[in-house]
Amino acid sequence: DIQMTQSPSSLSASVGDKVTITCRASQDIRNSLAWFQQKPGRAPKSLIYGASSLQNGVPSKFSGSRSGTDFTLTINCLQPEDFATYYCQQYDTYPFTFGQGTKLEIK
Amino acid sequence: EVQLVESGGGLVQPGGSLRLTCATSGFIFSDHYMDWVRQAPGKGLEWVGRGKSKVERYTTEYAASVKGRFIVSRDESKNSLYLQMNSLKSEDTAVYYCARGLNSFDFWGLGTMVTVSS
Numbered sequence: 001d002i003q004m005t006q007s008p009s010s011l012s013a014s015v016g017d018k019v020t021i022t023c024r025a026s027q028d029i030r031n032s033l034a035w036f037q038q039k040p041g042r043a044p045k046s047l048i049y050g051a052s053s054l055q056n057g058v059p060s061k062f063s064g065s066r067s068g069t070d071f072t073l074t075i076n077c078l079q080p081e082d083f084a085t086y087y088c089q090q091y092d093t094y095p096f097t098f099g100q101g102t103k104l105e106i107k
Numbered sequence: 108e109v110q111l112v113e114s115g116g117g118l119v120q121p122g123g124s125l126r127l128t129c130a131t132s133g134f135i136f137s138d139h140y141m142d143w144v145r146q147a148p149g150k151g152l153e154w155v156g157r158g159k160s161k162v163e164r165y166t167t168e169y170a171a172s173v174k175g176r177f178i179v180s181r182d183e184s185k186n187s188l189y190l191q192m193n194s195l196k197s198e199d200t201a202v203y204y205c206a207r208g209l210n211s212f213d214f215w216g217l218g219t220m221v222t223v224s225s
Binding site for chain 2: 044
C-alpha cells in the first residue's frame with residue numbers, strides 16, 4: 001500500500017497567518033493527490049484534487065503544489081472558519097490511502 | 108444539486124451484519140464511481156471500497172481490512188449505493204460516509220454511525 005506521511009500533525013497559527021501542510025507519498029502517485037478539510041462532527045469537504053486544482057466553490061486562498069512525491073497545501077490569510085483538520089489522500093493506486101491529518105488550531 | 112444521504116447505521120453485535128444505503132440525487136448516478144469512507148471515533152479517514160461506473164461494468168475494489176466481509180453494490184434504478192457489512196468486528200465501529208468518486212471524492216454525505224459492540 002502507498003503510505004502518505006503528513007506533517008505536521010498539529011499546527012497553531014493566528015488569524016491572518018499563512019500556513020503550509022506537507023504530505024509525502026511512499027512512491028510516485030503522479031498528480032493523484034487530494035486535500036480535504038474536516039470540522040468537528042462534520043463530513044470532510046474536498047478542497048483540491050489533481051495536486052493543485054481547486055474544487056468548485058473553494059476560495060483561492062487555498063492552493064496546492066507538487067514536487068516529485070512531496071505535496072503541499074498552502075492556506076493564505078487564515079480566517080476563523082479555516083481552523084479545522086486537513087487530510088491528504090492519494091487516489092493513484094488501490095487501496096486509496098489518507099495521511100493521518102493535520103489539526104490546525106488558533107494560537 | 109448533488110445530494111448523498113446515508114442510512115442504515117446502528118448498534119450491532121460482533122459477528123453480525125448490517126447494510127448501509129446511500130441515496131443519491133442531482134447527478135447521473137451510473138456515470139460515476141461511488142465510494143465508502145469511514146472514520147473511527149477520534150481517528151482519521153479510511154477508504155473502505157468503491158463501486159465503479161457503468162463503463163467499468165460496476166466492478167468493485169476494497170480495502171484489505173474489509174475484503175471478503177464487506178460488499179459494495181449499486182442499484183441504478185434507485186440511484187443508490189449499498190454497503191453490505193458481514194462478520195462485523197469492534198474495529199469496524201465508525202462513521203461511514205459515502206462519497207462521489209470524481210476527482211478523488213468531490214461530494215460527501217453526512218455519514219451514518221455504526222457501532223459494533225456486545
